[in-house]
Amino acid sequence: MTRLLVECTHVFKHPKVNSGIQRVVRNVINRLPPEADGVECLPVVLLKGRLHRVTRLAALDSPLLNAVATFGERLERLAHRFWQSHQRLDGQVRSRLARRLLYVGYRLASFGAFGLPLRLIERINRHHLPKRCTPLQHRPGDQLVLLDSSWHSDFFPQAERLKRDGVGIVAVIYDLIPLTHPQFYDTRLVEVFGQWFDWIARTADGYLAISATVRDQVHDELRRRIGTTQADRRWFDYFHLGSELDLHTAGDVVExxxxxxxxxxxxxxxxxxxxxxxxxxxxxxxxxxxxxxxxxxxxxxxxxxxxxxxxxxxxxxxxxxxxxxxxxxxxxxxxxxxxxxxxxxxxxxxxxxxxxxxxxxxxxxxxxxxxxxxxxxxxxxxxxxxxxxxxxxxxxxxxxxxxxxxxxxxxxxxxxxxxWRWIGWREASAQLAQRTARNVLEAPQAQAGAHAHCP
CATH class of the missing domain: 3.40.50.2000 (Glycogen Phosphorylase B;)
Incomplete structure (x- = not known):
């Protein structure tokens, strides 16, 4: 039985960020229909390598717990960068003694600067996490819809494991600007985005853009990267965004x-x-x-x-x-x-x-x-x-x-x-769900895993 698992990990971790993509994700998730064309729709996050169903996207009304969670996320990213730096240095050092000293220094820093604080934060988070999400078991035929800004996430290995278990991958594409106009971005973002696009080009079964213009650009880019035969085994579609400002309340004060x-x-x-x-x-x-x-x-x-x-x-x-x-x-x-x-x-x-x-x-x-x-x-x-x-x-x-x-x-x-007339966020969310469900249900089942490991 197919389900749409609509991923919102970054916004779940940073619920108060209100720039473009975060605004889209928050509004789509908050108005996600329970089903589309008979397919159940569930908001999900990938945390610690596991799927969780989101029951509350907004932050808890606890400044202390939210501050602890935010600090933990930053410490995790710092620990990951520290590990990457160690790996690079280890590959450059030739002396066995120097490599041994480097390893000992890495282990001490990992335990003292990262290990103990992260374990303490994990214990604290474990108590309030069930108030916002619950563990979810995936099933063959499920479709993981990568709605959030997943290019700076670290759950790609988990997503690949889900794919090996029969879960389809759908990539939501906001634009290809870091690829087509890299001069507008920092070098690191261009590299990260390029690596992410390489990954979804190999891994995704379908692509849902936020405009017909971007849909056509994605189709052309896939054909260029993996060839027309492989690209034409995927599906390509788009949905349009809504317009309401959801964080506006009548009692708020104007600047x-x-x-x-x-x-x-x-x-x-x-x-x-x-x-x-x-x-x-x-x-x-x-x-x-x-x-x-x-x-x-x-x-x-x-x-x-x-x-x-x-x-x-x-x-x-x-x-x-x-x-x-x-x-x-x-x-x-x-x-x-x-x-x-x-x-x-x-x-x-x-x-x-x-x-x-x-x-x-x-x-x-x-x-x-x-x-x-x-x-x-x-x-x-x-x-x-x-x-x-x-x-x-x-x-x-x-x-x-x-x-x-x-x-x-x-x-x-x-x-x-x-x-001029346009849709609201409820209609935008319904478009995303309906068009994804339609493409998944219409796609030939024989193609489901045909390109999972294409070059």
Whole structure:
């Protein structure tokens, strides 16, 4: 009997992280239907090499226990890196005496710095873990759906054991950007992501992307890596993401500076994303500087946590003569404050070089906020004729749209955003479950293990 085991290990361990993928995982899991096309759907995590069914994704209402759990996770990662360093050094040392001393030092450090604290933390965790999950026995025919950001996980050997026991593997793909645009990321992430994709290329039975654009990219990449014959034995599909801000509650307080920003006269253009090179904030600043020079009174509000490779951007913003006049930046807005900003902005601006989906576009447009975005395929897929698109090679293209909208009051899209419709997270979760179940049930059973060990 087939079951969909939808994996959410990283979010289970870090339930308060609220960036893109974590938001997707949390919302899909919290609205996961009990069944799809007669197939039971269960949220699961892989902990200590074992499957557990999730009964509570949110953290417990105990700051002390949550702090202990977080410290334990960090210590485990540190211990793993320490072991990897030891393995590298051991392979480089030629002297038997030096290798012996290295081994003794490793054992002492492992026992004192990692072993004892981790055993104590495990005992503490053992008491509260049953309040959030229970052990689950896998069955042949089950499908492990890797919904979470599994590229930085260490459960691949466990997943492979499940596969040998007859469990199918389904990989959810958010994008291939570390492969296609490695210049936007740190070298280590590019390496980790590449290793992960090699693993799912060999191991997964099916691939579920978050847009048709990414689905086609994944299919092409699989054909390139493992050949058309092997790739065509897999299935490829996609689902779309929802739009609600689930951590928004009526009683929460809006950031005071944000309230003051929207309380003043003049239109506000909102940019929502992590500060990182791919999001192209430099182009945004260039465009608004051109608009300001041409007499625009528009204000630009940048909302998003600080990411990577953005030191020069942060310095430019902090030294900008329009900072806190016509340029504003918020790096830690709550969902309540973000909802407030979406409701009061004139438009969303999104100049990203490349995306797998573009969640802020959906969040904005579903609330009736028109969006201006870079002219890339996935934005066309999502926004269609309801968005305005600008040329990434010419900041004047966006500046001109801002000026024209400000002066005429007519948004430069062929169709009004009020006519645009999108799904919510409940429908998104149902799409994921239904499309996965359909593909699994329709896939020829003879192919189930045919590629488990393909080169």
């Amino acid at each position: 005071p500076q944000l309230e003051r920003l929207f309380g003043a006269a003049g239109p506000v253009f909102l940019m929502v994303s992590t500060l990182e090179p791919r999001k192209n904030h430099g182009y945004l600043l260039d465009a608004f500087e051109l608009a300001w020079a041409a007499g625009s009174s528009a204000r630009l509000c940048i909302a998003g946590r600080v990411g990577w490779k953005c030191d020069a951007l942060l310095e430019r913003i902090r030294r900008h003569p329009e900072l806190n006049r016509r340029l504003f930046m918020f790096n830690d807005l709550s969902d309540t404050s973000l909802e407030f900003a979406y409701a009061r902005s004139a438009a969303l601006v999104f100049p990203s070089f490349v995306e797998g989906f573009g969640l802020p576009l959906v969040e904005a447009m579903q609330r009736g906020l028109p969006a201006m975005g870079s002219d890339i395929a996935v934005f066309r897929e999502i926004g269609g004729e309801f968005m305005a698109y600008f040329d990434l090679q010419a900041p004047q293209s966006l500046a001109g749209q801002v000026l024209a909208f400000e002066r005429s009051g007519e948004f430069p899209a062929p169709r009004p955003v009020t006519d």
